[in-house]
Amino acid sequence: MHDLRSIRENPVAFDAALAKRGLEPQSATLLVLDEDRRSLTTRLQEMQSRRNEASKAIGQAMGQGDKDKAEALKAEVAELKQSMPALEEEERAKAKALNDALAAIPNLPADGVPEGADEDDNKEVSRWTVPRAFHFKPAEHADMGPALGMDFETGASMSGARFTFLRGQMARLNRALGQFMLDRQTGENGYTECAPPLLVRDEALFGTGQLPKFAEDLFRTTDDRWLIPTAEVSLTNSVREQIIDDLSAPIRLTALTPCFRSEAGAAGKDTRGFIRQHQFDKVELVSICRPEDAHTEHEHMLESAESILKALELPYRVVMLCTGDMGFGARKTFDIEVWLPGQDAYREISSVSWCGDFQARRMNARYRPEDGAKKTEFVHTLNGSGLAVGRTLVAVLENYQNEDGSVSVPEALAPYMGGLQKLEPMG
Known part of the structure; x- marks a missing residue:
């Protein structure tokens, strides 16, 4: 607002x-x-x-x-x-x-955000490591995944398009990734783990900007609640209608939750594979801070998301979104794009956004600049993926694939995989 x-x-x-x-x-x-x-x-x-x-x-x-x-x-x-x-x-x-x-009016872009109409005008900021050189033609996850337990047919038969049934070692890898991300964000990056509601009311989605403009992208229940499209909604609204007395240090929250999106605005995009699902897991990062701390906190959140990809040794690049490609509530956004050798392309795996006081005004979330001060100000909010679990799973499959169809388990995930070093085709 x-x-x-x-x-x-x-x-x-x-x-x-x-x-x-x-x-x-x-x-x-x-x-x-x-x-x-x-x-x-x-x-x-x-x-x-x-x-x-x-x-x-x-x-x-x-x-x-x-x-x-x-x-x-x-x-x-x-x-x-x-x-x-x-x-x-x-x-x-x-x-x-x-x-x-x-x-209905989106947030105003911050100074320094590149002007442009769409993703073609985004500005690359950095790249990390060189993609692996394969001595064979790398496969896309949608082609190699079924033999490893990524069951598209069963998911579609019970729920329709954009649902997947993960089995055995694939389900274990998906769980391991989520737990690894959550442990890293809480243990090393200063975020507090939360277990928030997955169903919210209208005012929560209004607060973070999904309503009223993007109702068609959401799933609504018969009792007029909504399934969260991201834990950003629940975590950010935890300070709704509050006055925070001490915000000298940012409030950093994280959660691993299922997310639900109708993908109404993505008809025809990524119809194959596990990239764009109606239901997926994600580790979300949210920060509540003072305006003067927002720039530093944005950088910290970006580094926190990047740290997951670095630990998994997955090549990626960071781009700053242009004014025409930013989300509705963002003032400034960095996208992290992971390298997918099967697609021979970088694909988005995280968006890290600073929203200024845009969401805070919609939620009436404020703080006292000084102890005991009568005057209050609106907080600044930030959110980002740390990371999208399904897309990270895809990146692991494609980057760690072997010529025989197996997939090596990244070293960072070894403690979470019960001794399993490779995903093997199940025959």
Whole structure:
């Protein structure tokens, strides 16, 4: 959500920032709605004040024996009472229209974010290690996975497209990756492990920006709850409607959860394999911090995500997303893309985003800048994948594959695999 005061004070800058995202100017429409709402509020306050004055004056007039004046005042009070509900309803309608308009506008890009229309305009920041040179043609995971326990047919038969049934050693590797990531983020990178709800209400998804704009990408239950598309929703909303007294150190939270996405906006993309599923596991990272700590915290979160790929010795690159490719709630985003030799391409495995106070305003999450201070400010929120388990599984399969169809287990995962050093075709 955007700060109306800031828009009033500098509408030109607001529209210029939206233009970087390829959007038309919005300030004029917002300010008209705002002025109408404020005018109605002022009128209602004046009517309320006059009603109170007239009501008090009725008793005085009666005490002075001035019945005519008392009756006139009673008539005025009755008229005010009759006309106010319509104005109150109009004010509510104007306020809703203003809030709805604000809620549909994405966050403003931070300084230094490259301008562009789509992923072709993203800026590569760095690369880590050189991809392995194969002496045979590496296979895609969708082709080699079934022999190792990645059962696409059974998943699809019971649940439809974009569901997969993992068996035996493949299920063990998937579990090992999630546990390894969680242990690394909690043990070395300073995040607190959480076990949050997987079902949330409308206001939680509104707080993190998925609602109302992206409802079609979500799964809704029959009792009007939603399955989380990412643990970002649950973790970030843990400070909803709160005032944090001490935020001298960032609050760092992590969780390994199933995530659920309808992928309505990805029709036709990645229909083969395990890359884009309706249900998948992910280790999510969330930070709540002061504005002055946000830059450092963004870098820390990026390094925390990268540390998983480094430990698994998986080649990757980091790109800064351009204004046209950033998510709705982000001010600045780094994507980590892992190398997939079977596809001969880098593919996204994590997005690490700084949201500024955009989500905090929607959640009303604040902190006290100093101990005991009366004035509060909105927190800054950050989120990222640390990592997407399914996509990391794909990266391990493709990068550690052998010519005989087996897959070597990365050394970092050995403690989690019960002595299993290779995934072997099951025949």
